[in-house]
Amino acid sequence: MLTHELIKKIRKIEITTNRAVDDVLAGQYHSVFKGRGMAFDEVRPYQPGDDIRVIDWNVTARMNDPYVKQFIEERELTVMLLVDVSGSLEFGTKVRLKSEMAAEITGLLAFSAIKNNDRVGLVMFTDRVERFIPPKKGSKHVLRVISEILSFTPEHKKTGISSALEFLSRVTKRKSVAFLLSDFQTKDYEPALKVANRKHDLVPIVLRDPMERALPNVGLASFVDAETGQSIIFDTASRAARKAFTKAVDKHWEDQRKLFKRLKIDSVELSTSDDFVRPLVLFFKRRAARMVR
DSSP states (O other), X not given: OOOHHHHHHHHHHHHHHHHHIIIIIHHHHHHHSOOSEXXXXXXXXXXXXXXXXXXXXXXXXXXXXXXXXXXXXXXXXXXXXXXXXXXXXXXXXXXXXXXXXXXXXXXXXXXXXXXXXXXXXXXXXXXXXXXXXXXXXXXXXXHHHHHHHHHOOOSOOSOOHHHHHHHHHHHOOSOOEEEEEEOOOOOOOHHHHHHHHHHSEEEEEXXXXXXXXXXXXXXXXXXXXXXXXXXXXXXTTOHHHHHHHHHHHHHHXXXXXXXXXXXXXXXXXXXXXXXXXXXXXXXXXXXXXXXXO
């Protein structure tokens, strides 16, 4: 049963994401993610400059005047939202938790999809698939997707991106647009990433928090791994220790970027401390510009 607080959160996401979609994102989404092809719509009289290859000779013969076929984009796509719900997503030191940002981004992408007549499905995963909602259309379905993400309590804590990507390939036989939302705090997912990217239009959305790379000076501090439960004592008063920590995180993040680049996968990084709509719009614009070159 939905609580009053959860309903308020769902309503807030619906209002803010719908506004963003209507203002800027739906058109960018449409220009980047194309449909399956062109479908016949109707015929109309030939006009000077029309391509003679689209003349409908049967209609032309019957009407004794040239007519051409008109086509429209066969728009319907399947959009799969693969959302990490592991323990590390329950972290955030600025405006929101990474899990809350994932829910908001999911709402934004889902509303963009249904405004373009696409179907939306959801896969929530930890180190295994925890919940699957098959693709459907409609705003009620999108609200269900958002509700599931906000209210769902996973059984496991660890991250396993490979399991989500392998599941995607099993349940989605045709090519889909797949947004993979995670902080990617795991390893050994490259083989699954390769396979999924060959079959689908895969877009990793990497969720970050500033505190993940820049620790404050608070002296001796105990840190607990949200996925394993292991704890360590770290001397944040040591400038050298903080610098070494930041260097290790920067290397990990750069290795991720190099992996996506090597596999020719477009990705976008978003931070809990910043607005995520503008970076997504810029990402779609760059991608659209590259596609028409």
